[in-house]
Amino acid sequence: MSVSSWPGLKALAAQQGSLRQAFAEDPTRAEQFSTQACGITLDYSKNLINRQSWQALQQLAAQSRIKPVLNAMLAGEKINNTEQRSVWHMMLRKTDVSGLMLDGENIGDAIHDCRKRMTALVSQLHNGEYLGYTGKTITDLIWVGIGGSLLGPQMAVEALTPYHCSPVRLHFAGNIDGAVVSDIVKGLNPATTLVFVASKSFGTEETKQNALAIRQWFKDHGADGAAIARHFWATSSNISAATEFGIVEQNILPMWDWVGGRYSLWSAIGFPVALMIGNAHFAELLKGAEAMDTHFTEAPFSDNLPLILALLGIWYINGFGCQAQALLPYSHYLRLLPSYVQQLDMESNGKSVDVNGVAVTDATAPVIWGDAGTNGQHAYHQLLHQSALAVPADFILPVKPAHKLSDQHQRLAAHCFAQTQALMQGKTLDEATEECLAAGMSGAEAAVLAPHKVSPGNKPSNTLLLPELSPYYLGALIAMYEHKVFCQGVLWNINSFDQWGVELGKQLSGPIYQALSGAAADKLDSSTRALIKVFTEQK
Template sequence: MSGVTLGGLAALARQQQLSLRQAFATDPARASRYRSSACGITLDYSKNLIDESSWQALQQLAAASPLKQQLNAMLAGDKINHTEQRAVWHMMLRKSQVAGLSLDGEAVGEAILDCRNKMTALVNQLHQGQYTGYSGERITDVIWVGIGGSLLGPQMAVEALTPYHISPVRLHFAGNIDGAVVSDVMKPLRPQSTLVFVASKSFGTEETKQNALALRQWFTDNGADSSAIARHFWATSSNIKAAADFGIVPEHILPMWDWVGGRYSLWSAIGLPVALMIGNAQFAQLLKGAEAMDEHFISAPLSDNMPLTLALLGIWYINGFGCQAQALLPYSHYLRLLPSYVQQLDMESNGKAVDAAGAPLPYATAPVIWGDAGTNGQHAYHQLLHQSALTVPADFILPLNAAHTLSDQHQRLAAHCFAQTQALMQGKTLAEASAECMAAGMSQQDAQALAPHKVSPGNKPSNTLLLPELSPYYLGALIALYEHKVFCQGVLWGINSFDQWGVELGKQLSGPIYQALAGKDATALDSSTQALIAAFLQQKKS
């Protein structure tokens, strides 16, 4: 089985014929052998469809890949995002020691420190009530305007760290071009005491720009002039001119760099909402946790490298078993937005059909990521996980200590989490289902009729990730873990994980359609799109 390739994983999977129930019954050391720890996080991957032979083959696959070379190239600032001619240096944003960092002649370290200092100062001013609006009132509310990576990261982290919130200032997120979003945000607020932060690398992203324009109009409708706009609007962008043309003064513009992709930007000024809500000291802990996972990823051997372990298991199921989805199941109410965050991180990074050279790939990449907080999912889609013919690998995530005092409920939550992984692994046989029915007092005939409906095949794989607690440090480490997992898979598949050209097509096509919705000629469009436009215009007219 040595020298296995991606193309050979399917044959290896067919050859393995592993029963997880039997594997646990015959190997008392299985749980300890397939277990690793990093940065305080424990990964139990013993409930996966691997034995020593297949796991060694996957390790050899990694060892034969250019993973180490690509990692070194990324750390060196090489333009590994070659289709956009950009370095990939988001790890530098969370380094504790950045002095002297330089990239292409730019003093990156100084720029990072300057950005951190400006963020710290603004957060302190807002917390202390020293930032006042155009009418002299202190700022009571901040509206964060963004989309994609400029929104998902800070929104997820703010939600996840709710128990750490200390801000006297309220925070509101406005994403999506649906006008209902920004309208609902504005309704209970007063512009005189509201600060608006526009997060857009290009300052031209349509959703963000339209929401920013609506908010600016809200200010002018309430008597704000250009100087008031300048005082109440901030931005993080690499397009200084566009932000200035909008009315934002240079000292209110925090940097975004080409070497940071949106879905990797939480560690930059995009993390300002997190710092605002939990304070500068705890935001530093978020960075510290991510940096600790970086150090583990860089230095740990292949056999005990947690991001690589997750990456290899994912590839095993996608290319070996033909799985097309992965469930991300945090057993934490505060982590309920994590699946949406990882969805973008994974699917936008690795949802590709050509390799780095532009040649068509002969295999699938990137699963469909979905999920929700446990135990909600147990009363919805877990039915499919347990009894359907589909195999959906799942990551279960549980903080061991809760931020609340209802200890018995947290114990029950943990029991459900562990029970789900056990049930997926061992299932329920027909004989067990029949015996269960008979024990409940059913007749043999009725038991035989009902038992097949209660059978669960088992042998469904899962990982369990245990965090000591859901603190800024461990959240930072957890996010970085998934970042590096995505990077490893991209290297193993031979793709560029850092561009997203597929996102652009819909944006390009929306322009002509918008013009057609405004009454311009639509005959160049396909008949279906023309009919949809006609229905929209007819309803608008009526």
């Protein structure tokens, strides 16, 4: 059963009442609509649900194909049907990978070997044992990738800043904008710089062009082929393309077609994370994700964290017509999490046809956006509170800070909880009027100002509390959002693991690049031809 075959969703949504009233009438509401898994507490009581509607959503999940599709995924079946690929990223974070077989290949041994090679390289770099072509210790590493090969490791490295222990400095090169590489190499020495190229196909344009620019930088400083081979590593499934580039095969870590880019943090794509936080802490990141995997596969639907979040998302997108969701981490270190989840959610479920190629009749993925609190409170929270738009929000807060400014952290928590309360209860016209009068305004003045201070309330939110922002809990948090996206994909009956929509722009950029270089542009539309004309005249 999918969402499209459940006709009562919109009608049931229309029957939901006031959150403020619901809390006033039921002192046990917070207890009823909260749960915990892997140390993460989820309070979903500030959502537009009651016992009846929540039971109905649970029934939708029970009648869906979530369990069968999950079992098929775990069994290695090719649930990515458009690319005929298995979806086995969960295997990358299993503690015991022995005996894992897929299509006749010993995947367990391959995963173990990759982990062993990653661990060895991290240790060499931390101990100053990996020397460059002039015999000097490596001081900097440039990670070259884009999309899932960049967003995951960059977010995790940022999130786990307090755990950094690497003597090697890390630089991320993603965007094809030449300013990226130009700025990175300023002040670096090729003799002490290692380069890691992350590309499954080794043909992604942005990654390849950045790698070529960095390789040229080495050559400009006198490095020959042997020196470049010493300083370039890769993670790729296209060994021949990587070796043709000049990377020796023993410096290439594997990528497998059964793990998509946005689910690849747990593979060699996580090398920058292991480099910065150390091998032991990287292992904790995997353990946290594995713990959430166990919870997701074994917990009943009524207490299943990812499924609860997935059902609430379905409820708002398809029941209320919401088109966006805010992701609001109240943690400076988690400020890149919204960007990471943007790709995870929007690239996975931003689809217009179902698994059979039939046009979907319901909206799918929302627009994900957000930033670290409390910055957002002085920017877009105005829209959240008073706009007619309904934007469900996830608030995420680590309980224990990674610093000693405990009073500031307590104030941060106060702001986080206050925002969810304000979104839920709002401020009525009577309350706004009374507030104006208490401030010394006349009745006439209060009547003019009070309407501008009204907040409608009834704006839904979830609150997720992490005991602390450690590798373990970050791993669990990321895996939780992965499984949420999976559940929603099944409920919409779409393939969450392909991304054909990104191909068209790539295909069209080739002829346009040729036109920018002087080739005929007569087959392009008039707007694009005009833009090319202005660009070529002014460059």
